Amino acid sequence: MSKYFILAIVSFVLASVSAKANEYVLSVEKVDQVSLQGMQFAFDNEAKIKPKDSDFNVVNAVHMSSEQGSRVAVVTIRNDASGSRILESDHIMALFADGSRRSPFSFPDAIKLDDGEQRSFTLSFGESNYPILTIYTSNNLK
Numbered sequence: 001m002s003k004y005f006i007l008a009i010v011s012f013v014l015a016s017v018s019a020k021a022n023e024y025v026l027s028v029e030k031v032d033q034v035s036l037q038g039m040q041f042a043f044d045n046e047a048k049i050k051p052k053d054s055d056f057n058v059v060n061a062v063h064m065s066s067e068q069g070s071r072v073a074v075v076t077i078r079n080d081a082s083g084s085r086i087l088e089s090d091h092i093m094a095l096f097a098d099g100s101r102r103s104p105f106s107f108p109d110a111i112k113l114d115d116g117e118q119r120s121f122t123l124s125f126g127e128s129n130y131p132i133l134t135i136y137t138s139n140n141l142k
Contacts, residue, residue: 041133043099051093051103053138055081058092059118061135071096071125071132079113080139087111091137092123097130 059076075092079085089107096102104123113119125132 039134041095041099043095045099045101049093049101050141051136051138052088052090054087054091055079055085055139056087056091056113056137057139058135058137063132063135065131069127069129071128072122073125073132073135074120074122075135076118076120077113077137078118079115082115084112084114087113092135093137094125094132094135096128097133098128100128100130102126 057078057080059078061073061075064072064074071094073094077087077092079087088110089103092107093101093103102125105126106124108121111119111121123135
């Protein structure tokens with residue numbers, strides 16, 4: 001075989017592997033462009049799915065997605081209580097464009113936040129065909 005033919009095959013294989021790997025990568029180009037944090041939506045919620053009551057507040061969130069539909073967000077949470085509180089995954093919820101709601105799949109173990117303390121986390125909400133519209137806590141619903 002010609003060395004040019006072998007070089008062409010190797011180049012094709014490397015390009016294919018690189019393209020496949022990029023489908024799973026979250027990057028600045030994959031940040032969902034519209035920030036809808038704080039907007040009110042009126043999707044039906046017959047099952048009354050909501051985050052666990054808390055004194056936590058979502059300060060801001062940056063929603064990201066991969067080409068495969070992985071939904072991730074960098075979320076800044078503030079403890080608005082007058083004392084320390086433990087933040088758990090069921091205190092946070094994402095609303096998707098199809099009206100579904102879900103708590104994060106990945107979450108650090110119970111996190112203690114002092115009064116007024118803010119902390120940012122990268123949270124995974126799994127895969128979905130629909131983008132995340134907003135991330136909220138029970139405190140954001142009031």
